[in-house]
Amino acid sequence: MDNVNGAKPHFVLVPLMAQGHMIPMVDMARLLASRGATVSFVTTPVNAARIKPVIDDASRAGLPIRFVEFKLPCKEAGVPEGCESFDLLPSVDFYRPFFEAICMLREPLKLFLQETTPRASCMITDYCHWWTSEVAQELNIVRLVFHGPSCFFILSSRNIHHSKVYESVADEHESVVVPGLPQRIEITRAQAPGWFSRWEDIRQKAMEAERTATGFVMNTFQELESEHVALYIESTKKMVLPIGPLSLYNKDTKSKATRGNKSSIEEHQILSWLDSMEPRSVLLVSFGSMVRTRPLQLIEVGCALEASGRPFVWVVKEVEKCAEVEKWMSEGFEERTRARSLIITGWAPQMVILSHGAVGGFVTHCGWNSILEAISPGVPMITWPHFADQFLNEKLVVEVLRIGVAVGIKVPVFRPEEDKVEVERGAIESAIVSDGRRGGRR
Numbered sequence: 001m002d003n004v005n006g007a008k009p010h011f012v013l014v015p016l017m018a019q020g021h022m023i024p025m026v027d028m029a030r031l032l033a034s035r036g037a038t039v040s041f042v043t044t045p046v047n048a049a050r051i052k053p054v055i056d057d058a059s060r061a062g063l064p065i066r067f068v069e070f071k072l073p074c075k076e077a078g079v080p081e082g083c084e085s086f087d088l089l090p091s092v093d094f095y096r097p098f099f100e101a102i103c104m105l106r107e108p109l110k111l112f113l114q115e116t117t118p119r120a121s122c123m124i125t126d127y128c129h130w131w132t133s134e135v136a137q138e139l140n141i142v143r144l145v146f147h148g149p150s151c152f153f154i155l156s157s158r159n160i161h162h163s164k165v166y167e168s169v170a171d172e173h174e175s176v177v178v179p180g181l182p183q184r185i186e187i188t189r190a191q192a193p194g195w196f197s198r199w200e201d202i203r204q205k206a207m208e209a210e211r212t213a214t215g216f217v218m219n220t221f222q223e224l225e226s227e228h229v230a231l232y233i234e235s236t237k238k239m240v241l242p243i244g245p246l247s248l249y250n251k252d253t254k255s256k257a258t259r260g261n262k263s264s265i266e267e268h269q270i271l272s273w274l275d276s277m278e279p280r281s282v283l284l285v286s287f288g289s290m291v292r293t294r295p296l297q298l299i300e301v302g303c304a305l306e307a308s309g310r311p312f313v314w315v316v317k318e319v320e321k322c323a324e325v326e327k328w329m330s331e332g333f334e335e336r337t338r339a340r341s342l343i344i345t346g347w348a349p350q351m352v353i354l355s356h357g358a359v360g361g362f363v364t365h366c367g368w369n370s371i372l373e374a375i376s377p378g379v380p381m382i383t384w385p386h387f388a389d390q391f392l393n394e395k396l397v398v399e400v401l402r403i404g405v406a407v408g409i410k411v412p413v414f415r416p417e418e419d420k421v422e423v424e425r426g427a428i429e430s431a432i433v434s435d436g437r438r439g440g441r442r
C-alpha cells in the first residue's frame with residue numbers, strides 16, 4: 001500500500017454532515033487506517049462529540065486517524081448554533097442555509113491541505129461537496145467521489161437526468177419508466193430523483209464536480225449490484241470501487257452499538273431481551289435519523305404492531321414522543337404489549353439488533369445504510385420510504401432483489417407539519433403479516 005516513493009498514502013475524507021453519510025465514511029476511515037494508510041477525517045465539534053466512542057477506540061487501537069474539527073459557520077449562514085448535522089436542523093427551511101455553511105469550509109480545508117504532513121495522496125469527498133473539486137484541482141490532489149446511496153439509485157438518477165424523461169409528463173405523480181436499467185422500473189417525478197430536485201443549481205454543481213473526479217467509491221458490493229455497477233462504469237467511463245457493506249467493519253457488539261451515535265439504551269439490555277425471544281420472531285421498526293413521524297401516524301404504527309401479535313422493537317425519537325403519544329402509550333398500549341415489546345426512545349444500536357438471531361423482520365424508511373445492515377444478516381424488510389433516495393431503494397429491495405414487501409406509501413413526505421395518517425394501521429398490519437409469512441428466511 002506504499003506510494004512509489006515508499007511513503008504510506010494519506011487519505012483525506014470529507015463526509016456530508018448527515019448521519020447516513022457520516023456513518024459509512026467513519027467506517028471507511030477505520031478500514032483504510034487498519035490497512036496501513038494515514039487518514040484525516042474532516043468533521044465539526046458537534047459531529048466529533050457524537051462519534052467520540054469511535055474516536056477513542058481508534059486512538060486505543062493505534063489507528064493512524066486524525067479527526068480534524070472545523071468550526072461550521074452556522075451564524076454566518078443563518079443556521080441555529082449547534083445544528084451541525086441535517087438531522088439536528090429544526091426545519092427543512094434550514095437545509096439550503098446549511099449547504100451554504102458547509103461551502104464556507106472551502107478555505108479552512110484548503111489551508112489544512114496546504115499545511116498538513118504527509119501531503120494528501122487522495123481526497124474522498126461526498127458527492128454533495130461539489131466545492132471540494134475546486135480545492136483538489138488547485139492543489140493537484142487526486143479526488144474520488146463518495147456515493148452513499150445504492151448504485152441502483154445513483155444510476156437511475158443519472159439516467160433520468162440525462163434522458164429528460166420527466167419532460168414528457170405533466171403531473172408529478174404520473175409514472176415513467178426509468179431508462180437504461182436491466183429491469184422495468186417505474187417511478188414518479190415526486191418520488192425521484194430525490195434530494196436535490198428543489199435546488200437545481202446545487203445539482204448542476206455536484207454533477208459538474210463529479211465529471212472532474214478520478215473515480216467513485218460506493219458503499220455497496222459487487223454481488224448485490226453487479227449489473228448496476230457495470231452500467232454505471234459504462235455510463236461514466238470512470239473507475240468505480242464498490243467497497244461495502246462498510247458496516248461490516250464493525251465486528252464486535254461494542255463497535256456495533258456505538259456506530260453513529262451513543263445509544264440511549266445499554267446493549268446488554270437489548271441483548272438480554274432479544275435472547276428471551278424465539279428465533280426470527282422479532283420485528284424491528286426504525287425510520288432513521290431524519291424522518292419525523294407525527295403523533296397520529298405513530299399511533300397507527302403502534303396499533304398495527306399490537307394487532308399483529310408479533311414481538312417487536314420500536315424505535316421512537318425523542319422529538320416524536322410528545323405528550324399525545326405518551327398519553328396513548330400509557331393508557332393501555334404499553335401494558336397490553338409489555339410481554340413482547342421493547343420501546344426505545346432516542347438513538348438505537350440498530351446493527352446490534354439486526355444482527356441478532358431473534359430478529360426476523362425490519363420496518364424501514366429505506367435509507368441505504370439501514371438496508372445494508374439488514375441485508376448483511378439476511379433480515380427481510382417492510383419498506384416505508386419518505387424522501388430522497390428512499391423510493392428508488394424500495395424498488396431495488398421489493399422489485400429487483402425481492403427481499404421485502406412494500407407498505408404502500410406513494411407520496412414523499414418532506415414537511416410532516418400536518419398531523420395526519422399517511423398509512424393506516426390495516427395496511428401496516430397486512431404488510432407485517434405478509435412479511436411474517438415469508439418466515440424471516442435467512
